[in-house]
Amino acid sequence: MAEVSTQVGGAQAIARAMQVLRGVSRARGDGAGLLALTRDTGLSKPTVHRILAALAAEGMVEQEPVSRRYFLGPECHVLGNVASERFGINRLAAPVVARLAHECGDSAFFSIRRDVFAVCVLREDGDYPLKTHVLLPGDRHPLGVGAGSLAILAALPDDEVDACLQANAALIARRYPHYSVPLIRALVDESRERGYSVNQGLVVPGSWGLGVPLRDEQGQVLGALSIAAVESRMDEERQFQLAKLLSREAQRLLAQASPGGREARARPPVPKPKP
Incomplete structure (x- = not known):
């Protein structure tokens, strides 16, 4: 039962991360703020902030230091180029x-x-x-x-x-x-x-x-x-x-x-x- 629970929790975490990543992508050149992402995803502010930190660590998003807004990171570009071959x-x-x-x-x-x-x-x-x-x-x-x-x-x-x-x-x-x-x-x-x-x-x-x-x-x-x-x-x-x-x-x-x-x-x- 513990293994099943872990699998469900892991899948939910991935789904939430994708929600946040898509929210950042929709903002495009304007960047996405933390409050807007919280509102758009329906997740709590601490959860969104934690997911953004994890995505940033993997290069999937970047935070602009002055505006504090989030943009898609270089790893998204790399993965997109690879996917485009298919x-x-x-x-x-x-x-x-x-x-x-x-x-x-x-x-x-x-x-x-x-x-x-x-x-x-x-x-x-x-x-x-x-x-x-x-x-x-x-x-x-x-x-x-x-x-x-x-x-x-x-x-x-x-x-x-x-x-x-x-x-x-x-x-x-x-x-x-x-x-x-x-x-x-x-x-x-x-x-x-x-x-x-x-x-x-x-x-x-x-x-x-x-x-x-x-x-x-x-x-x-x-x-x-x-x-x-x-x-x-x-x-x-x-x-x-x-x-x-x-x-x-x-x-x-x-x-x-x-x-x-x-x-x-x-x-x-x-x-x-x-x-």
């Missing part, structure tokens, strides 16, 4: 996301699936002056919450959709007041019919988004490309044009990621205009 599509997606942002003028994203969540990996901003800051690299949402996340969910088989929604039901009810499980099921159906997903300001009012999924040659969902803009730039005609742009870039990315650079057999859905 997740090659992440590297390939960077110029695609930049091209999307340049062509549409708004913010473009690449997100990947992690279990029942979608994690934003890349973000690029276009030159349109009004920006939406609803999604930053490192942010994670339950599958179905947000345009890219919804595109990933809609690309999954029905049994996986049900499993993801069941696993996230309590979190969605607690943290996403504009969402519900029945609503997300309806949005999945709409996304499949359209060929792309639409988020009509359900995460942050006034911030709309579109997304298309990425599937490999075996049909496995790799992630999603998405674009977000202020509501005034998302009328139906522009939604359809942006969806075509996303679909084109998704096909390019899949072609590069497929063995030998061949065009992938499993293509993103072709966007369909509303009748």
Whole structure:
């Protein structure tokens, strides 16, 4: 019994450390303060401080001596570079996301699936002056919450959709007041019919988004490309044009990621205009 208890305690400590590390990553260039991390993680201040000290000792975070704020450390950079050798599509997606942002003028994203969540990996901003800051690299949402996340969910088989929604039901009810499980099921159906997903300001009012999924040659969902803009730039005609742009870039990315650079057999859905 003591061994089981130790294993559970160790797993809990790792989970808490990851909560804190993700909190630091979300702060990006501004750094994260101790009080903000305490609030965001729901952990006690002494626990967060103890975890930060342990992470700093391993080079996973650094504390800026003047502001006393925490930033990701050099060891995160090293591990990220090593991991990128396996997740090659992440590297390939960077110029695609930049091209999307340049062509549409708004913010473009690449997100990947992690279990029942979608994690934003890349973000690029276009030159349109009004920006939406609803999604930053490192942010994670339950599958179905947000345009890219919804595109990933809609690309999954029905049994996986049900499993993801069941696993996230309590979190969605607690943290996403504009969402519900029945609503997300309806949005999945709409996304499949359209060929792309639409988020009509359900995460942050006034911030709309579109997304298309990425599937490999075996049909496995790799992630999603998405674009977000202020509501005034998302009328139906522009939604359809942006969806075509996303679909084109998704096909390019899949072609590069497929063995030998061949065009992938499993293509993103072709966007369909509303009748």
